[in-house]
Amino acid sequence: MSSMETNKRGPMTIAVSEILLINMEKPGVAFPFIKALVNVNDHFHELYPDSEFPFHIALMTKNQAQKQRLRNHLNKLGLSQVSIHQDDYSSKPEPKVLYLSEDPGKAEEAIKTGHAAAIMFPNDMGNQWNEDRELCVAFDGDGVLFSDECEIVYVEEGMEAFKQNEKDKEDIAIEKGPLKCFLEALSDLQNKLPSESWSKVQTYLVTSRNPLISGTRALKTLTTWQVDISQAFFVSRAPKASLLATIRPHIFFDDKRTHIDKARELGVISAHVPYGKGYATEGACKK
Numbered sequence: 001m002s003s004m005e006t007n008k009r010g011p012m013t014i015a016v017s018e019i020l021l022i023n024m025e026k027p028g029v030a031f032p033f034i035k036a037l038v039n040v041n042d043h044f045h046e047l048y049p050d051s052e053f054p055f056h057i058a059l060m061t062k063n064q065a066q067k068q069r070l071r072n073h074l075n076k077l078g079l080s081q082v083s084i085h086q087d088d089y090s091s092k093p094e095p096k097v098l099y100l101s102e103d104p105g106k107a108e109e110a111i112k113t114g115h116a117a118a119i120m121f122p123n124d125m126g127n128q129w130n131e132d133r134e135l136c137v138a139f140d141g142d143g144v145l146f147s148d149e150c151e152i153v154y155v156e157e158g159m160e161a162f163k164q165n166e167k168d169k170e171d172i173a174i175e176k177g178p179l180k181c182f183l184e185a186l187s188d189l190q191n192k193l194p195s196e197s198w199s200k201v202q203t204y205l206v207t208s209r210n211p212l213i214s215g216t217r218a219l220k221t222l223t224t225w226q227v228d229i230s231q232a233f234f235v236s237r238a239p240k241a242s243l244l245a246t247i248r249p250h251i252f253f254d255d256k257r258t259h260i261d262k263a264r265e266l267g268v269i270s271a272h273v274p275y276g277k278g279y280a281t282e283g284a285c286k287k
């Protein structure tokens with residue numbers, strides 16, 4: 001992709017609620033992810049001092065009166081580039097926002113408004129504390145990067161109809177899902193970095209699609225969108241959680257409660273995307 005095309009899409013805002021970043025005066029569950037984004041911004045700035053950061057990171061608070069206290073905390077955590085805002089991003093028509101909240105209602109509202117959004121769990125303690133490593137993000141496919149159009153066929157008409165649908169539409173890109181814009185931003189960034197820095201950003205597709213039957217359409221869709229993914233795993237009926245525990249992403253996005261619950265049990269920091277057929281039937285995960 002050319003740098004002109006890369007620049008066109010502009011920076012993305014990552015809005016994270018206070019308790020996910022600073023929980024009871026300590027680093028919250030989203031801290032490793034946010035710190036890795038800050039490191040990526042810093043690295044980008046070293047390479048291109050005149051360019052804007054690729055990610056604007058905003059802490060969302062309900063208590064603006066505590067702004068100075070929060071500012072001190074952020075500075076202590078090495079997050080001085082994070083800005084502080086009133087917690088109302090979900091309803092604003094910002095062009096490109098990933099909104100992370102512990103409140104299912106707010107994340108649902110953000111998705112309905114057309115943003116990328118997910119629910120995180122403040123009491124989770126991932127297995128990767130104190131690790132200062134490269135940014136690593138794992139995405140589910142259907143209902144996350146892609147819309148739930150194929151999931152609807154599966155749920156309403158069964159597996160055989162799903163397989164036939166994927167075969168018939170193999171060369172037609174799947175409609176975009178709520179997290180497409182975030183993968184796009186990460187892919188744009190990878191394309192802007194010199195090759196020796198590519199490992200600074202690692203993206204994974206971890207989907208239950210089958211590599212032989214329905215995986216091809218997923219990969220063709222990403223090619224049509226002109227977005228890159230570092231690695232794609234088509235696990236079919238195998239569990240996602242054990243693979244994710246090996247990848248140890250800073251954050252894993254999925255729309256299905258079962259996948260999220262199992263990943264969390266293995267200490268994978270997970271974010272539940274409140275979108276589509278899967279979420280509508282299963283509802284939000286327990287805190």
Ligand SMILES: [Mg+2]
Nearest residue numbers: 140142143255
């Ligand atoms: Mg899914």
